[in-house]
Amino acid sequence: MAQIEWRAPQLSMKTLENYERTSGNCVGRNGRVIDVGTGTGLSGIAIRQVGFTGDIDALEPSKSMFEKAKEKNIYSRYYSDFLIENKETTVTGDAYDLVVSVGVFSNRSVRSQCLCEVIRMAKPGALVVILMVKNWYKSADFSDALKKIEKDKVANLAHLEEFEGIFEGHDAVGFVLEKL
Known part of the structure; x- marks a missing residue:
């Protein structure tokens, strides 16, 4: 499991x-970043490895995961909110140059209706990078959520790529949204 994560x-x-x-x-490598669904902090490590030097904040509702992430000394601020449909987190809106979410959106944890809340955290013109299970990305539920954010001029789908066998053997999709 650690290798998959x-x-x-x-x-x-x-x-x-x-x-x-x-x-x-290109995103400025000294900009503000938030890792949504921080888990144990492995995304924070990956973010630093590609040269980000600015503040990285963490959003993680699990106290035990949160404690493991803190040990990595990567994160500047910690938010312990859950992503819940139609409810804003305590994370400031329009605040981040980059929002990253890895393995958070699924039919078992965070639903597609929370996509707008994740986008809300990004500054206008900023990017949201999401990696998730391909089957859930292709579901009608998530597809409808993406169409709605584009129709409502919240964000545009700017980049999409697929990866084989990432999440316990399931294929993954990585995509970038540009906040409008």
Whole structure:
């Protein structure tokens, strides 16, 4: 399991770097970042490995996971909120240059209706990078949520790529949203 967890955060950063390379739109490496669904902090490590030097904040509702993430000394601020449909977290809106979420959205944990809350955290023009199970991404529920954020001019889907066998053998999708 540790190998699976480690590879997914790195692939989220690969998704970001591929987006930056193909679009020419690069996130400043000294900008503010929030890791949504921090877990044990492996995404924070991956974020630092691609050169981010600014503050990285953590959003993680599990106290035990939160404690393990703190041990890595990567995160500046900690938020312990749950992502709940139609409820804002205590995270400041329009505050982050990059929002990263790895393995959080699924039919078992955080539902697609929480996508708007994750996007709310990003500054206008900032990026949201999400890595999730491909089957859930392709579900009608998540597809409808993405269509709605584009229709409502909240964000645009700017980049998409697929990875084989990432989450316990399930394929994954990494994508980048540009907040409008």
